[in-house]
Amino acid sequence: MSAASSLRDRQAAVIREAILDALAGRLDHDDPDDVAMTQVAADAGISLRTLYRYFPTRDAMFNAVGDHVVTRLGLPREINGADDIAPVFLESARRGAQSPQLVRAMLWTRLGRRARSAHRHRRVASVTAALAGVTSHLPPAEARRREGAIVYLCSLAAWITVSEECELSAEDARQGIAWAIETLIGSLRQENERATIE
Numbered sequence: 380m381s382a383a384s385s386l387r388d389r390q391a392a393v394i395r396e397a398i399l400d401a402l403a404g405r406l407d408h409d410d411p412d413d414v415a416m417t418q419v420a421a422d423a424g425i426s427l428r429t430l431y432r433y434f435p436t437r438d439a440m441f442n443a444v445g446d447h448v449v450t451r452l453g454l455p456r457e458i459n460g461a462d463d464i465a466p467v468f469l470e471s472a473r474r475g476a477q478s479p480q481l482v483r484a485m486l487w488t489r490l491g492r493r494a495r496s497a498h499r500h501r502r503v504a505s506v507t508a509a510l511a512g513v514t515s516h517l518p519p520a521e522a523r524r525r526e527g528a529i530v531y532l533c534s535l536a537a538w539i540t541v542s543e544e545c546e547l548s549a550e551d552a553r554q555g556i557a558w559a560i561e562t563l564i565g566s567l568r569q570e571n572e573r574a575t576i577e
Contacts, residue, residue: 465557472552507526532559
């Protein structure tokens with residue numbers, strides 16, 4: 380790779396990052412449906428033509444911003460076992476609380492949901508894999524039902540919903556959900572141990 384090519388690649392990465400930062404910044408304050416590409420270009424300090432070179436459509440731009448937001452918020456990506464699930468949820472919710480408008484935009488708007496879908500699919504697969512050791516005693520359909528309940532609890536959507544519908548502070552909702560996750564996993568672990576003994 381030539382020095383010129385390397386420099387172009389670094390410049391392209393900086394421009395792409397600036398565009399995604401600008402879009403994430405807009406999502407922190409504006410409804411995604413109201414965000415125009417001209418605003419994002421202006422916020423990124425580039426021309427609209429340059430923006431279109433990187434993201435030819437709004438859809439392409441919103442598809443790319445999901446992983447960028449996960450990185451920007453510093454959300455944990457790895458879940459290494461059932462005991463990691465509640466701590467990862469607690470950390471994700473703690474970090475999400477730092478940008479509540481952005482979290483809501485990613486959760487409750489069509490474009491926001493699409494933007495976070497790749498990350499959410501990976502998180503669902505990670506939680507499901509982490510639970511395999513404590514659901515192995517169950518018939519597959521029952522294991523999926525129980526995994527589904529825990530997967531939902533491990534979401535920022537559950538955290539926001541519990542906080543708003545139960546009129547709990549963000550911290551109280553976070554702690555309550557973590558307790559529920561730990562309780563369910565503990566119950567699954569006990570059932571699994573009993574099934575192993577029998």
